[in-house]
Amino acid sequence: MVTVYDVAQACGLSIASVSRALNGQPGVSQATAERIARIAGELGYQPNEVARSLVAGSTQTIALLVPDITNPFFPELVKGVQSVADENDLLLLLVDAPKDADELRPRLAALQRKQVDGILLVASALDGRTEELFGDVPAVLLDRGRSGRHATVRVDQEAAGYAATRHLLDAGHTRIGHLAGPEVLEVSQDRRAGWARALTEAGLPVEDRLVLAGDFEEEGGHRAGAQLLDRNPDLTAVFAANDLSAIGLLALCAERGIDVPRELSVVGLDGIELARYTTPALTTVAQPIRELGEAACRSLLALISGGGPVADVTLPTRLVAGASVHVVNRDAAVAVGVPR
Template sequence: MVTVYDVAQACGLSIASVSRALNGQPGVSQRTAERICLIADQLGYQRNEVARSLVAKSTQTIALFVPDITNPFFPELVKGVQSVADERDLLLLLLDAPRSAVALSARLAALRRKQVDGILLVASDIDADTEELVAGTPAVLLDRGRSGRHASVGVDQEAAGFAATRHLIDAGHTRIGHIAGPQGLAVSELRRAGWERALREAGLPVGDHLVAVGDFEEEGGHRAGAELLQREPGITAVFAANDLSAIGFLACCSVRGIPVPEQMSVIGLDGIGLSRYTTPMLTTIAQPIRELGVAAGRLLLRQLDGDGQALDVVLPTTLVEGASVSRRGGA
């Protein structure tokens, strides 16, 4: 195993000078430091990253919390963050966010003890507590709307819900149900607000009787869809708050013998890859998922480089027309 002593001998320099150069400490000219690092690499010297971290007060590690690692929305998001981490040779830790503020606080404390450099958090059902929990740590929030205290990245969730519902209205539907996301989650509330605004502006019926609450998962979409159909059998279209809920509702319609889109039009929101392979192909309002991860990663790097300004980045959504929406009457 090659040691600092071996590198010092090969360079003809003192161990102290070589150690300073390899650990990025002052006291060695840039030209000499570059020469030392080149010789060390040629000899196969493995630097002590723990020691370097203590000196630099940086572990070159960032953490990404997601509320559900089984949701296919998040792998694409992770790829975006990872691409930015790779640019800086940072280690990315992926964690499933706890569903209680106490548990999340404990996990964040553990990361601080490990001297993680920065944190990215995706929206969860403990949004109200997050601002305080990440205080004092470089952090970027995703899919939470505008923060004010921390940098944030996302789309205009209310506008996305409006666009989804407006697409159904433009197709001639006048009784449009909504499968909502989890209660208390800002993303869910904003998407529902968009649904409500579109209906009100069109002078169409709106109210709790047209809403069933899901959980952003297929099973929840299936269950909420069945509840909605039983309560409001006259609806001809449904805006599901995310693609997984929409996929669950498609299955519910299939079980009940309701053809989509001939008798029921369905639109989702997210644009996950799985939505392209449903039968029929799901119409959805797509978020730029990977780009959201890239933008969040870059905002975090700006903080790590000393730019503490809390910026809000809002990216556009896109209507992806599948085959799950038809004009009222099948035209």
């Protein structure tokens, strides 16, 4: 490997002069700096990034921790983070994030030993322990409420759950079940709260029997969906807390010969690309997934630069109408724009 010493020998200059030139420091004329750069390039010299990081106090590395990279939601989020990292010449580490804080602790400790410049963490059950877990490393939380000094980037999950349920109510449904996410997660709690608020505003009872918790995966949606429908055979609609759960429910309906949407209307939440290709195409409340990643990375860079407190960011969602909702009264058809 070509070193600074080799470049200095080839240039007939001191190591100190060559080092200053290669690091853009003063003390070397422009003509000399250009000659050093040319000879270094001819020799195939590559700067020692580890040494540079020790001098600068920065590794130019950030970490993104996500709970399930197999979920189609997260690759799109990673793309958003990666695009901003690339713009700023940062290396992005992708790490699996256990939902339990005690399991998460050793991975965060390892990242601190690696001296990453900052950490992005997607929703986990941290029980308000972020100060203890992150230490002095700048961190931004995604899909969580603020915790201590750590900024958040999120959508209003309660409002998203409300919008999904309101869409079903506007279509004339009055028996609407909820296929929830893991009970320990804040996003699951918020989406359920949105479902409950919409029912309450419509003067409908909010019953525990109308809710079954899945695991945000297709299999969990299939399993919990079966229990939900068996417990409530009179349901005409279900709001699934994420698209994968809704897809599991659609598979269950196909197995049981339940016509979606004529016999059961289904609305998901997330807006993953796969939702466009289900049968029928899934109606969903879409999160701006890539934009969430971009905004989170920008917030983290602001924290790393030490420019002062970073404001929390809340991005909007939007309803994407597919073909999985049936209008059960003519008056509602105008309100929601869903074909009968």
